[in-house]
Amino acid sequence: MKSYLHLANGSTFEGNLLTETTVPATGEIVFYTGMTGYQEVLTDPSYKDQIVIFTYPLIGNYGINKVDFESKKPHVAGVIVYEGGMVHSHFQAEYSLADYLNKWGIPLLSHVDTRAVVKKIRKEGSMQAAISGDESFHIAGSGSNPKLQPYISQVSTSEIVSFGKEGKHVVLMDFGYKKSILDSLLAQGCRVTVVPYDTSFDQVQELKPDGVLLSNGPGDPKQLLYLLDNLKKIISHFPSMGICLGHQLTALAFGGNTKKMLFGHRGANQPVVDLKTNKVYMSSQNHSYEVDEPSLSNTPLQVRFRNVNDGTVEGLMHKDLPVFTTQYHPEANPGPVESSLLFKDFMQMINDYSGREKVYA
Template sequence: MTDAYVALENGQVVTARARAPGRTRGELVFTTAYTGYEESLTDPSYEEQVLTFSYPLIGNYGVRAERFESDRVHPRGVVARELTEDVAEWLTEEGVPAVDHLDTRDLVTSIREQGAMKCGIAVGPDATPEDAKAELAECKGMSEHTDIGAQVSVDENLTHNPDGDGPTVALIDCGAKGSIISSLVERDATVEILPYDATVADVDAVDPDIIFISNGPGDPKNFEEAAALVEEYVGETPLAGICLGQQVIAEALGGETEKMEFGHRGVNQPVQDLRSGKVVMTTQNHGYTVAEPGDLDVTQINVNDDTPEGLESDELDVITRQYHPEANPGPHDTLDFFDDVVELIETAPAANAD
């Protein structure tokens, strides 16, 4: 039964089957991951986007809250070839419109050829193509949200592992995945989570051994407060970042970022370390990339398109990664990044001065 419609920026209107009712709009993107749908759907980096799964069957091992990366579903809408009842019920409970029984191969091809595009979705027994087109028109009239950090960040400071024997990490929450926090806690760090718009006084109050800029959604230029922290503390306190965090740090240190045609989203992105020559598979979810590294050195690149995947500076005590070393979902080839973060803290001049 045709009771759902997806209106695309390229003029197409695709018919589909309703799986979770509602109206929505956003940037249509795709992920190539074939497992980890729970982690992807709860990843804050998908805020304000409509997520298309290229793998045909989504939901074949149920829905378990312990796999979630945050406390809610973040994409505004979900598109798949086939969604199981478990996932459809979950998305209905979350109020996130979802559709299936359409040709996702064609959608993914369109995005790869034409770039990520805006879309409007109308789902339900009374839905019409005009409803989807109206959502698309609203989306096309929207400017990029400069306050997107407020939608995904904590409102106040939170502390994880307060009695840890390791370093104190000030995690600037621009939309952090839970597994980043877990990876740091597993190394006995005390993780002080600060809002995306934390001030210098906020950071000074927790007296961290390192400032860690998290992943998050949208344009790194929207996170001016995080960039200001980088500018304030660079050379005095070690800095680390993942995904959006790499972009924010690069821009703050004289670099430039740019929007990609369709981004990297999946669990099989090959990354080469320029020093060792080793290639590892990585999990990624980003639509922007570093175009110029500024004061940082490029230490890792994406094998497919040569975009920077790792930036470092021994002089400034900075280490960043564009991909997600904590995976979830995806390979665990790069979990040692968190060991490198701890080592950076231990070898930084400030630590040795103590």
């Protein structure tokens, strides 16, 4: 069925709707540059209510399987592709991309001029968009400032959940965590307790963790300013690692600043240099916001990782405390796994500071 992608700047693009949903879908439009990994992208809570346009033209060619989900359901508001209705082929495939999205009422629009759309986003920035069957559909407003609070409550666990039985105990603060982060911790032999994003310091302390990990999640970190005092207390008391949103919240908690990027980084092919080792990693990324580097000058944080392409901050380390962060995703999925060694670094940091709480509390 002929349908349309509408951008807040007034542009309209025609395409074919491959799913049966007829309700207009709205959200911030962003683009993803990876050739594979669409299943992980669809189920990553960080994409909550965003319309994702895939730059690689053949999306859906290996179907959907039962093992590559990052959460229990897709979180995107809509999907834009050039070719998404081909016959899929993979030994693990259970159903097609269109069938999966149709099950959840998420529109899949194909045969859109994705190159033209991405050029608009790169020039004018991420913006509100809509998928509709009405060519004259109008988007109210032109901004893209979603309310994060409802998103976090929708993607975070509402109860404490435990995984694993032995090993170092890590509390995973859930702002919308990817399953691959949990899997990476379990692969290090950890016992993991997933807790709601607003769990208090006293509640975390009662769990007696050896370390704390602040997860990824959707939206603007500044809409969680009310959590910063609690988070600073937690990450100042336990060896801590922050990923994506967790990285941004760590920067804010110690006095830094964050700002929105023009169109963000999303893809499985982003080069990052580790300033500590001078090694370059290819990384998986998904973020609209960045840490403002000049704001770090009066904080105890220093840059450890930097984006090779545009020089933006990709990770931090505390000058005194056992705390480090990454803006990118060391758990990958989708993407290269070379930076997964950072989970070993996290374990080593926990071991180094084991029993030394009074030194850094």
